[in-house]
Amino acid sequence: MPTVHVHIWKGFSEEKIKEIIEGITKVFVDMGIPPIAVEVIIHEIPKSHWGIEGKPASESRKDAKPPQ
Structure with missing residues (x-):
């Protein structure tokens, strides 16, 4: 049984x-x-808890928005 974890x-x-x-x-x-x-299984993570390039995504990817 495959179990797939997706972090978004x-x-x-x-x-x-x-x-x-x-x-x-x-x-x-x-x-x-x-x-x-x-x-x-979908894991929703706040952008402030997701690091990219040594910074929280809330700072380094301010313009990136999840699709609605």
Whole structure:
């Protein structure tokens, strides 16, 4: 049973999270794994807790916004 952990910035819409889960599940289904066997876990992390280039993403990626 594949379990996929996805780390994203906090703020994605529920619709986008649903699309992520469906899309990742489809990859495994296309490989012949039944959808009931696929688990996708979304971890939402505040940009202030995500470091890029030695800075919090809230500083280094101020313009980057999660898709709505």
